[in-house]
Amino acid sequence: MSNKIHDLDTPCLLLDRDRLETNLERMKKVATSRSTLLRPHLKTSKSLEVASLALKASGGGATVSTLKEAEVLGRSGAVDLLYAVAISPQKLKRVAGLRAEGIDLKVVVDNVEMAEHLSAFYEQTGQTIPTLIELDLDGHRSGVRPEDSIQLLAIGRELDRYQQLRGVMAHAGESYALSDPADLQHSADNEAKSACAAAQTLCNSGLPCPIVSIGSTPTALMGTSYEGVTELRAGVFMFFDLVQSGVGVCRKDDIALSVLSTVISTNPDASRLVIDAGWMALSRDRGTASQAEDYGYGQVCLPDGIILTDVLVLDAQQEHGIIGVRRGSSACLPKLSIGDQLRILPNHACATAAQHGAYHVINKQAEVEAIWPRFSGW
Missing domain, CATH: 2.40.37.20 (D-serine dehydratase-like domain)
Structure with missing residues (x-):
């Protein structure tokens, strides 16, 4: 054609394939240089063809923001997925159904109440749903403050009752409002350090934390290697846009x-x-x-x-x-x-x-x- x-x-919507592939390769090199896995966020593209290219760059893992994304992508072969939006009780049956299909779908929570719902679901069904604790680094939306050890440990212990705790997840949303390289670097460092500190709090109390997941497009591109971080998440980097150009992590010619x-x-x-x-x-x-x-x-x-x-x-x-x-x-x-x-x-x-x-x-x-x-x- x-x-x-x-x-x-x-x-109609145009997608420049050469720019897309260049952007994917750029982030792949960043993840390699930071000694982490790349878990690209597929919420922007919502496309099997784009996902295929992104997963080649990542090695297999991906992030989604809707269960519809998990269904479509998981059933097409992307079986290592993180649903990076706080889960609600009504969605647990749907999550369990996808996991029963062989899709390793992980979820996130930020409060004890939802952790208790996950325990109750296990008691009713015998189905384990691997879960990460969402961290709030900047007060911009959901998550637990990483320094709030009481809340963090309470959630962690509840999840660990039935071996559902898998780690922590952070998103430096503040980075989208920045443009100075020094500020972006500080945000990226804070994201990594805060997530690792929360993970250490869990580990010090005997709780498992194999996954330390961080990422936004600006911090992923501006950050450096930090021991303890296991994976980077980012999504809009595939396409970029004028906001990211304003932040300073791409040129308009990269869009x-x-x-x-x-x-x-x-x-x-x-x-x-x-x-x-x-x-x-x-x-x-x-x-x-x-x-x-x-x-x-x-x-x-x-x-x-x-x-x-x-x-x-x-x-x-x-x-x-x-x-x-x-x-x-x-x-x-x-x-x-x-x-x-x-x-x-x-x-x-x-x-x-x-x-x-x-x-x-x-x-x-x-x-x-x-x-x-x-x-x-x-």
Whole structure:
């Protein structure tokens, strides 16, 4: 299959395979240099084809954020999975069902109450569900503070009643709000040290902690080797996006994902172009709004991928994207006609990809080599 992107119906999602493979190789080298396993997060891609490439780089283990991902990926052969969202009692039967199929699905908890539910489930069914304790490093969402030894040990002891404790998991969410390399390095070091300290607390009390899992794309790329860490988790690095560019861990030329759109109206008096990609195609994510450089709803590129500096999607309605020049810039809008195409780099790859049903995989010549379906659901 090889077609020019000009023949595609728009809006549609483009995936640059060369950039994807380069990004995967970069993270593989990072994990090797840090002497850890790589457990890539597949929540961004939700694609069997992307997962296949990612798992070649990782050696087999992967991370998921929904049980639907675990079902689709596990049944396709990715059997070493970590469900990295705090589990609830209602989902235990579904988890156990997947494990009965031969899928080594692990879950996470951050409180004694849920650990007790896991014990009760074992008592009712005799089924063990391996579990990690989620750590909260920065107060940004769920997890146990790593220095809270009372809570940490209470959860650990409850899980160990039926040999369900497998380790600890940390995610340095604060890293997405950083951009200074020194701050990123500090965040990465804190993530590793805090996770290892929590693991040591468990071990000092005679509890098992074979897995010490850390990771976010910024800290994985900025961190260094730290004794005791067993695996790195990261996901958006496969595609990258404008937020990660703003954080400073990639260049815009590393971004593998874009939305192909068509000019449907021009407004020379207002210096605006209108494209057929609104927030339904681009998402409402405005992740760059809090960064030093705001890209509106996306960075505009020519069909061949050349970036039009300071030309942005300034506003987005449901099916309309409004393109203009960044305020204060001396840049000019390209001279385009109705029917001409443009590509838009996303603020947040996860959110933009979620708006589409498939990737149109392109090569360096902007030819479509394949169509890779995406799946969705929970």
